[in-house]
Amino acid sequence: MLNGKDKGKTMNEYLKKVLENTKAKNIHEPEYLQAVEEVLTSIEPVIDSHPEFETNAVLERMVEPERIITFRVPWINDEGKTIVNRGYRVQFSSLIGPYKGGLRFDHSVNQSIMKFLGFEQIFKNALTGLPIGGGKGGSDFDPKGKSDREVMHFCQSFMTELQRHIGPDVDVPAGDIGVGAREVGYLFGQYKRIKNGYEGGVITGKGLSYGGSLVRTEATGYGLIYFMREMLKANGNRSLAGKTVTISGSGNVAIYACEKAQQYGANVVAMSDSSGCIYDKNGIDIALIKQIKEVERGRIKEYLNVHPEAQYIECTDENSPIWTIKTDIALPCATQNEVSMQSAQKLVENGVIAIGEGANMPCPKEVTEYFLEKGVLVGPAKAANAGGVATSAIEMSQNSMRYYMTFEEVDKELDDIMVNIFNSCQKAAEKYNLGNNYVAGANIASFSKLAEAMIAQGIV
Numbered sequence: 092m093l094n095g096k097d098k099g100k101t102m103n104e105y106l107k108k109v110l111e112n113t114k115a116k117n118i119h120e121p122e123y124l125q126a127v128e129e130v131l132t133s134i135e136p137v138i139d140s141h142p143e144f145e146t147n148a149v150l151e152r153m154v155e156p157e158r159i160i161t162f163r164v165p166w167i168n169d170e171g172k173t174i175v176n177r178g179y180r181v182q183f184s185s186l187i188g189p190y191k192g193g194l195r196f197d198h199s200v201n202q203s204i205m206k207f208l209g210f211e212q213i214f215k216n217a218l219t220g221l222p223i224g225g226g227k228g229g230s231d232f233d234p235k236g237k238s239d240r241e242v243m244h245f246c247q248s249f250m251t252e253l254q255r256h257i258g259p260d261v262d263v264p265a266g267d268i269g270v271g272a273r274e275v276g277y278l279f280g281q282y283k284r285i286k287n288g289y290e291g292g293v294i295t296g297k298g299l300s301y302g303g304s305l306v307r308t309e310a311t312g313y314g315l316i317y318f319m320r321e322m323l324k325a326n327g328n329r330s331l332a333g334k335t336v337t338i339s340g341s342g343n344v345a346i347y348a349c350e351k352a353q354q355y356g357a358n359v360v361a362m363s364d365s366s367g368c369i370y371d372k373n374g375i376d377i378a379l380i381k382q383i384k385e386v387e388r389g390r391i392k393e394y395l396n397v398h399p400e401a402q403y404i405e406c407t408d409e410n411s412p413i414w415t416i417k418t419d420i421a422l423p424c425a426t427q428n429e430v431s432m433q434s435a436q437k438l439v440e441n442g443v444i445a446i447g448e449g450a451n452m453p454c455p456k457e458v459t460e461y462f463l464e465k466g467v468l469v470g471p472a473k474a475a476n477a478g479g480v481a482t483s484a485i486e487m488s489q490n491s492m493r494y495y496m497t498f499e500e501v502d503k504e505l506d507d508i509m510v511n512i513f514n515s516c517q518k519a520a521e522k523y524n525l526g527n528n529y530v531a532g533a534n535i536a537s538f539s540k541l542a543e544a545m546i547a548q549g550i551v
């Protein structure tokens with residue numbers, strides 16, 4: 092992620108060597124290599140000025156997970172058939188706190204996706220300023236279309252193995268794609284039953300009735316908008332009021348990004364799911380989206396049953412139709428690599444001014460570089476969607492204190508954290524003359540902190 096002026100420069104030899112070795116060792120893990128390459132190529136100025144990183148093998152250690160656990164998850168479906176899924180937990184880095192990161196339940200889950208998410212999480216968690224390391228887990232089990240009984244049985248089987256490896260001071264999972272309040276409840280219930288003790292801080296995103304934190308549900312989406320607010324303010328003193336916004340996905344992150352953007356006076360005109368997108372020029376009816384997605388677990392197309400004046404555009408290839416809609420601000424909040432180069436060109440052609448990454452790695456590196464070249468502001472995932480995990484850490488603190496904070500207290504803390512994260516990205520970008528390249532800024536700020544912690548702790 093070099094700035095224009097550095098483009099002809101040959102790559103730092105140490106960086107080059109580590110990148111090549113990582114590629115050779117992980118040749119079958121494209122998403123993981125993509126995440127590593129994105130970080131390593133953007134921290135070159137820091138590597139150049141710190142030769143001790145090479146002597147301490149900082150990069151080699153940063154790209155090698157401390158531990159990867161994979162396990163069999165057998166369960167019985169409603170027809171009485173035994174199904175076997177694969178479970179994962181990648182305990183990537185405990186440098187600055189217990190492994191921390193969500194669980195993803197989706198048919199696409201594999202080791203490459205788990206490792207990319209775990210790797211990203213290390214840097215994201217460092218940016219929050221809170222004491223949390225990096226991890227990620229999940230399964231190729233897809234809750235979509237399953238009954239509650241099937242989901243419960245799967246979660247109980249998954250936790251029966253996972254419980255050996257986690258704990259409030261060891262590793263603290265949470266939700267991600269396909270893992271929401273229902274799944275977290277079943278997972279926590281089984282953990283508590285096996286351990287014969289209430290260890291609230293072992294998982295976050297818990298229900299409010301049994302140890303969850305206010306604002307955790309809203310946190311990733313709200314945090315994304317707080318980050319966007321800061322980014323717009325710092326670049327021409329602009330605001331969200333009156334801006335047109337499109338948001339991909341209609342899950343946890345997308346819904347609360349929409350809610351907060353609307354509270355700030357933005358006009359959110361489109362949302363999506365993996366089948367297609369809806370366009371409602373009058374502004375998305377977010378109460379209806381919540382009803383369809385959070386309560387009925389339905390498809391976004393059903394929005395038209397209530398709002399026939401809206402439009403539904405089916406998704407037919409890798410170029411999601413939502414990015415063809417004219418917008419000022421685009422918030423990819425669905426999944427990795429969801430913004431193709433063709434979509435990016437369309438967004439720029441239509442005058443987009445800012446991208447806020449709610450999803451993890453929604454833009455491939457070339458797409459991010461293209462946006463930056465065209466002067467589009469980019470709020471990178473590690474920074475812009477860190478509000479979710481930051482609020483998870485606030486949930487852990489409340490569990491340790493056996494105490495509950497009010498909605499206003501948690502929301503204020505989340506807002507302060509997002510302002511601090513934006514400031515760290517901006518400061519790091521300025522220090523290395525990278526202008527408003529917050530993508531590089533986020534990577535440099537978090538990497539610098541982690542490298543210092545790694546050297547201080549010796550060769551482990």
Ligand code: NDP
Pocket residue numbers: 266267268269270271311339340341342343344345363364365366424425426427429449450451476477479480
């Ligand atoms: P949810 O499961 O609640 O929602 C996911 C949404 O994305 C759904 O609308 C889903 O549509 C859509 N989606 C999933 N896969 C694809 C795909 N391959 N193509 C198109 N659309 C897709 O997940 P979250 O909202 O929790 O997570 C969304 C993103 O945000 C992920 O990248 C996650 O890693 C990231 N994230 C989540 C955080 C959290 O706290 N939950 C924190 C930080 C980042 P459909 O229903 O059709 O599958």
Ligand code: 2IT
Pocket residue numbers: 191192193194215263264265266267295451476477479480481483
């Ligand atoms: O990607 C993420 O940061 C999450 N899915 C949230 C992780 C957490 O531990 O709250």
